[in-house]
Amino acid sequence: MFDLKLQKINLKNQYEKNEVYKFLEEFGLTLDKDVDYTIVLRDINDNIQATCSKAKNVFKCFAISEDIRGENVTSSLISNLIDKLFEEGIFHSFIFTKPDKVKVFNSLNFKTIHEVKDAALLEYGIYDINKSLDDMAIKYSIDNSIEKGALVMNCNPFTEGHRYLIEQASKSCEKVLVFIVEEDKSLFSFKHRYAIVKEAVKDLENVTVIPGGEYIISSATFPSYFIRKEDEKLKAYESIDCGIFGKYFCSKFNIIKRFVGQEPYCNVTNTYNQTLKEIMPQYKVELIELERKKYDGYYISASKVRELIKNDKIEEVRNIVPEATWNFLNSHEGKEIAGRIKSSNSPH
Structure with a gap:
């Protein structure tokens, strides 16, 4: 996490949103229209190196540059989103992700609900589906x-x-x-x-x-x-x-x-x-x-x-x-x- 700073994106600011759009495009991803909270990690040159968002209690739009993977970046991003939900009085959350990312989120105490060919749904919080x-x-x-x-x-x-x-x-x-x-x-x-x-x-x-x-x-x-x-x-x-x-x-x-x-x-x-x-x-x-x-x-x-x-x-x-x-x-x-x-x- 050396020399990376966490920033909340102002979703009403089109310039800031466009920065996130462009960063996600590098990974073949998009920023869903329903997101209500987005954060990024910037390097010393103010370039985005990682991002994630949420829409109510659904976490989405994750992307992390190859250069900083393995530095507990995912954990840092997830912790921030969970803290934000706690502030909103929400204690249960979901993640939709690609099947090859399931193990990463399992390691952060997310439980897999169901997995299919192109997607998986996981949950985290004070209760589960059962x-x-x-x-x-x-x-x-x-x-x-x-x-x-x-x-x-x-x-x-x-x-x-x-x-x-x-x-x-x-x-x-x-x-x-x-x-x-x-x-x-x-x-x-x-x-x-x-x-x-x-x-x-x-x-x-x-x-x-x-x-x-x-x-x-x-x-x-x-x-x-x-x-x-x-x-x-x-x-x-x-x-x-x-x-x-x-x-x-x-x-x-x-x-x-x-x-x-x-x-x-x-x-x-x-x-x-x-x-x-x-x-x-x-x-x-x-x-x-x-x-x-x-x-x-x-x-x-x-x-x-x-x-x-x-x-x-x-x-x-x-x-x-x-x-x-x-x-x-x-x-x-x-x-x-x-x-x-x-x-x-x-x-x-």
Whole structure:
């Protein structure tokens, strides 16, 4: 660490950001758009020799010059990020990295959660995935002795199509767990999405709606900095997410069936379903793909709801959403979200 000084980058300063961009480019890496904290190590000539960043509690965008490797540089960078998280009251973190870097982070007390061909996910902190799922079982009274079906949904917002898939699962399984993606990367916040789904399926006595937690990963937060090709990035994300669900969720909660809707419109979701078909059987889980519910000749989807809202056809939305969703859309908060959809270039 001789003659190296640690500096926090001002991410609002384009010159400083460009310095980091250029340094990362030397390693074939990029600076992810969602980073909220970046540090660098500079030499006596003020040149960047190492950098790393974080986005909330995900560490990313690591690069270290060949000249200074082996001088505990990684440890110094990681310690700084962990200290920063502690300042923010966060005591658990993740790293997505290349498989050949796993041993380095293992030596710094990061535990490997899952590893695939092009990426690995590790964690560090006061709990791990097994403890998290044990706590989830207690909080939501999950009886692990009962075989179950499961669905993972975003519900942005919840539609009659979502309701139909859950109904079909509830008819074929003694117990069904519905995991709602918890990351707030959607127009409808997790708080609202979760509350709407709970209300909309409360009549289905064998269905339990559960927050997905940190381990059901959104493609929106999967890092792109070390995988440049979009198809490879997507495959790595899908393989990690599906693998974690099979390896941990299914084995822990005795899930033997996972239900998904066929995807006639979105190529990304369709390839995700194909990955599920490859991976779920490895964990003795049957992947059941159901044809989606139709209305007036088209498949019901959350994107269709947002499209109707954007085009000022709110009354038509009533035909394809449950009462719980309709009531929310007519609330003060729901109308605010509708306003944002109308003013956006493309509803997400």
